[in-house]
Amino acid sequence: MRKYRFWMICVLAVSLFGVACGGGEEAAAPERAAAPEPAPAPAAGSGGITGVITYANGDADTAISMDADPVCVGLNAEGAETQTITGAEGKLANVFVYIKSGLSGSFPVSAEAAVLDQQGCMYAPHVSGVQVGQTVVIRNSDPTLHNVHALPTVNAEFNKGQPFQNMEFEHTFDKSEVMVRFKCDVHPWMSSYMGVVEHPFFAVSADDGSYAIDGVPAGTYTVEAWHETLGTQTMEVTVGDSAVAAASFDFAPAG
């Protein structure tokens, strides 16, 4: 009985030691995304879609408290605001505009990597777009740690740590999804949205509310404009050969 108890105690101790010393995920190791598959012949287009996003409701972004991390406070000595209702007077930035339907054929995946950076404890850009299979480089430019938590509903969710400045990793999305939200659980105010589509015909509105989608083949399309709190709007647009169609959206509530 004494021997039995001795061995039982040893097993318990070794078990705990194993749990305590078990290898963890290499948080700092960059991962290499699969190279984009060779694209079929591109469906070239010479047309375009442009427009302006307006929103004259009068509400504005609010100040962010970054007290959770003194480093973030230091990086934003003059304060920081949310990036939801940005843009010049009556104009709306950070609206993702893309061709939702009407395209035929397939399009080459951009060889240029998209970059999602963490600067000043904010995501930059706040809203962006990539193609399915396009490489996304996610970087931490801050002298503090972040976790990058993607919350897709169609693609696979992931949560990776970037404890040191200038760390980066690459990721590709397998399926189209508008939008994929990113958040940092360390700094709960940090969020970013990325539209993942099969084609390159998307844009994000600038501070003056304007956007431009180039290289669109002639045809009739459904264009959707997405905003993180104001929802979506769609519009039918016909693009002629070498012509630029106008598609402006007003997100102000009706009436």
Add this chain to the structure above:
Amino acid sequence: MTNAPFYQRGLHRFAVILACCVVFLISAGALVTSTGSGLSVPDWPLSYGSLNPPNWWTISTVRAEHGHRLIAGTVAMMTVLLAVWVGVREERRWVRRLAYLAVAAVLTQALLGGLTVLFFLPTPISVSHAALAEIFLCLTVTLALVTSRWWRAAERERPALAGSPELFRAARLTAILVFAQILLGAVMRHSGAGLAIPDFPLVFGGLFPPHLDFGIAVHYAHRLGAVVVTVAIVVTLIRSRRIGAGGAGLRLLGIALAILVAIQISLGGAVVLTGKATLPNTVHVATGATLLATAVLTTLASWRLGGRRDERLPDGVLVPPQRATAQPNTAGGA
């Protein structure tokens, strides 16, 4: 082993410290959920690939999650140490098995904690993590009690207080109800239903919710559970007041239960009325754990003092039924 000392003071004190540490650990876990910090450290078992992630102490979310892990690691090591200690020095086999069970519980608990992080906080795993935490607390509280001088003396002398069977039954029911109530609370917390009913003490301005969905149903059940637990504790308190001479400790436990449930209900209200502010939200969980521990102590102590007549004690001693009525104070008859 049969020559081991009758009462191990150091062992008992260590078991008491461990039980207190488990309450602290549960409180730290509650802080993690109250601040939404559960995924602020994305990897496991290491934290950002390290045991000491950079600046973790200065970043509140990481401090909550990594601090919880460090406390958990310390408690796990203490539990193993206690099991070794008990294994070497304790002659009662059932106590040794209890200590080994505590080790298995804390290791499983660590695994559940890791899984809930790696799988992005799925509700079933998170609720299991919360439930096992309470079971682990019950195990450590039991170990602390059964290694005490009082327990060992009662074991030898086999006293039987009048009213203890009735108190035992009430306390046992209270412990079960408190545990079930904590489970409901865990489901509510981890499914984000904490504010599904936005007012307190009323429910959407009345006594019944106007409609039911999962969140409202769980939240409402938790409130009803609070009423049921309160009734059970009042019964336990009344029965503890009727306990025979020598039951001062049990009377104190009854009072403690009543005070704790009053505090707990107030904290529950504060959680709703403050929109789940971190402080009441965290203390609510800690008080719930303390309430359960107190109910378990009351149950075990009343059992030891003759609460389970006609049943064999773990060491095989048969408590004579007549001992329960042999005391001068017999006011506690049910």
